[in-house]
Amino acid sequence: MLRILIRAQVQSVLASLTRSSRGKGLSLAAAGLLIVFLAAVFLFFFGFTFYALALALPGMGLGWFYFALAAAMAFALGFIGSVFMAQQQLFNARDNELLLAMPIRPRDILGARMAVLLLLDYALTLVVLLPAGAVWLAVAGGTLSGVIGFVLSALLLPLLIMCFTCLFAWLLALISSRMRRKTLITLALSIAFLAAYFYFYMNLQRLLTELIANSERIAGAFVAVYPLYAFGRAALGSWPHVAGFAACCVLPFALVCAILSRGFLAVTTRRGAGKKLVYRERALKASGAGAALLKKELARFGSNGMYILNAASGTLFTVAAVAALFIYRVEAAALLAALPEGLGAGVVTLALCFLTAMDFISAPSVSLEGRTLWLLKSLPVPTRKILMSKVNLHLAVALPPTLLASVCCAAALPFTLAEAAAIVAVPALTCVFCALLGLAVNLRYPKFDYINETAVIKNSMSVALTMFGSWALLAAAALLYAFALRGVIGMTAYLGLCAAALAAACAGLYLHICRGGVGRFAEL
Amino acid sequence: MLRIEHLTKSFGGKRAVDDLSLRIAPGQIYGFIGHNGAGKTTTIKACCGIMSFDSGEIYLAGRSIKSEPLECKRVLAYIPDNPDMYDFMSGIKYLNFICDVFAVPRAERQERIHRYAGLFELTGDLAEPISAYSHGMKQKLAIISALVHAPKLIIMDEPFVGLDPVAAHKLKGLMREHCDAGGAIFFSTHVLEVAEKLCDMVAIIKSGRLVKAGTMDEVRGDDSLEDVFLELEEE
DSSP, rough: OOHHHHHHHHHHHHHHHHHTOOOSOOHHHHHHHHHHHHHHHHHHHHHEEEEEEHHTTTTTHHHHHHHHHHHHHHHHHHHHHHHHHIIIIIOOTTTTHHTTTOOOOHHHHHHHHHHHHHHHHHHHHHHHHHHHHHHHHHHOOOOOOHHHHHHHHHHHHHHHHHHHHHHHHHHHHHHHHSOOOOHHHHHHHHHHHHHHHHHHTHHHHHHHHHHHHTTTHHHHHHHSSSHHHHHHHTTTTTTHHHHHHHHHHHHHHHHHHHHHHHHHHHHOOOOSSSSOOOOOOOOOOOEEEEEEEEHHHHHHHHOOOHHHHTHHHHHHHHHHHHHHHHHTTHHHHHHHSOOOHHHHHHHHHHHHHHHTTTOTTTTTGGGGGGGGHHHHHSSSHHHHHHHHHHHHHHHHHHHHHHHHHHHHHHHOOOOHHHHHHHHHHHHHHHHHHHHHHHHHHHHHHHOOOOOOOOHHHOOHHHHHHHHHHHHHHHHHHHHHHIIITTTSSSSHHHHHHHHHHHHHHHHHHHIIIIIIIIHHHHHH | EEEEEEEEETTTEEEEEEEEEEEETTOOOEEEEOOTSHEEEEEEETTTTTSSOOOOEETTTTTTTTTTTTHHHOOOOOOOOOOOOTTTBHHHHHHHHHHTTTTTOHHHHHHHHHHHHHHOOGGGTTTTTTTGOHHHHHHHHHHHHHHTTTTTTEEOOOOOOOOHHHHHHHHHHHHHHHHHTTTTEEHHHHOOOOOOOOOHEEEEETTTEEEEEEHHHHHTTTHHHHHHHHHHOOO
């Protein structure tokens, strides 16, 4: 039974990556390429980090600390990368009740879901430990027992990560099943994780220098965290520490499995949260159909923390960028002044465009209708208006911060009037373009057979195509200027051409949605 | 009120509805009966403008659903067999949303929501999110949302599923009231006793084709509706 459930889980994950509901989807090869690209980015990032550490630590006799740091990083990435998915997969999956009604032991359902999460943890761990191991071998060399000890410990580490992931996910599910403001909790926790990640990322160089300078003192603190210390020693070929680390991973993992299988039924079948809200009649506000549809879209967006965090991450970063601009205004101006004349406007515009292109709010919006699609189709509202409400949601969320950031950049930094106009216009048009593109792609590749909404928001093809497609277009525009047009046309004129091209693309997409998109929506 | 003329709809190579014609006059409760997969839901969805069809025509209050879908939908309410609504909204926000879309004036929406929610004993739950509703509560909310915009024609797919006996009784009363006021109702059901007691007209569909239609007396003759249905199924 467990095998059947695992197979179904794996198929579901693969399908979410490669297939839309109507059969047309990304090929397995294309999905694989996407994963390889992302893995390469991470491998490069971690490779750089470990290279700096591998040069310094072995000479100080702190080789074990190198591997302990690698384990800590793998732990952090694995935990952050899988905890919310664990909550959705283990405790909030739409088919939990269906499976629980079948003659299947709850622990088998849990086991199948944990197996898939474990695979994800292995993948995330590999992204950190592979460059760590390779860099160590290249820089410091290694022994056979060390390699075996490292490989064994690397295979065991995801079990330890799973313990914390599952327990935290269980805690989240327990808290959220008792609370009304689930979105707020998810948002607060996720933003805290993101802030910590970006703090680490932005200060990587300084942290690395400090780490190497104070490595003996920090290593002393690491000794106190036995699993990390054991991992470090095991990776250098110490067999007692391999056994010790195995005990640190396997025993807690078994304990967590036992605890979760006992509590699984209680958490998944918990209903109702807190005190019941009693309706007291009051005057209702009336609005037009268009406004009602937009309010409905906003309500859906606001009710789902995953939707906000994933699809509106560009907006969050744009707001952060505006704050950073005010803090580092002088440094930013100096940086721009160092660039060749005229290039500053292009760099700022490109950065703002990339930020707004990180928003893909409209890309899963049709898929998210799911089982309620009948409702929209039965309303006496033109389909064009229904579809535009999804574009308007994207614009309502993403356009104001984009405009604010553009205006702040144009005002705070030394630009000419024409450059300032381009800095405001091009990102705004990119935002409109992304909104329209997301909707058009989602109409082409909708996905309605999802287990939970996170699968559509994070893994669906329309989202991947919209985000990477718009990024690719921006990169192409930048490269075209850098390598072909730089000597031919000035930056301001080029930005003007980009604005015209974007306006034309927006008009084309709008017409496509109003004609082909309307027909496509009727077919869904 | 509703005129279906030679409706045909295929999925792949299979005809789900085959040359089906029906007429429903104002004041009539029209029952639509058939086994699972007979083509009831396909016909109903085609009538509501949710599903396109291959050939034939459907007229609502004299207007074609093909060429004037919005005008048709304005006088129509549809209650699906599975009341999936916006889980992220509260009951009252959902009803207000429907009223906004159907442009129901404020005073009227207030009065109708008060009346129908009170009738189905749902008033106290309207502040709760729909995700917290039971299947029966969702069904009641779907019925209220169909009634708040005072449609001329109500099309229902298995409307009694999930309703408690009291709510089912009230719904039957409302259906009669609606038709007595000049409206019409077209609904599918598997509960033949309900159809027999409630319907003025009945149609039986089998493998996409209409096999019998008429007044209740014409269709059942001296037998019960169940006997007639089973006999037709065996043929």
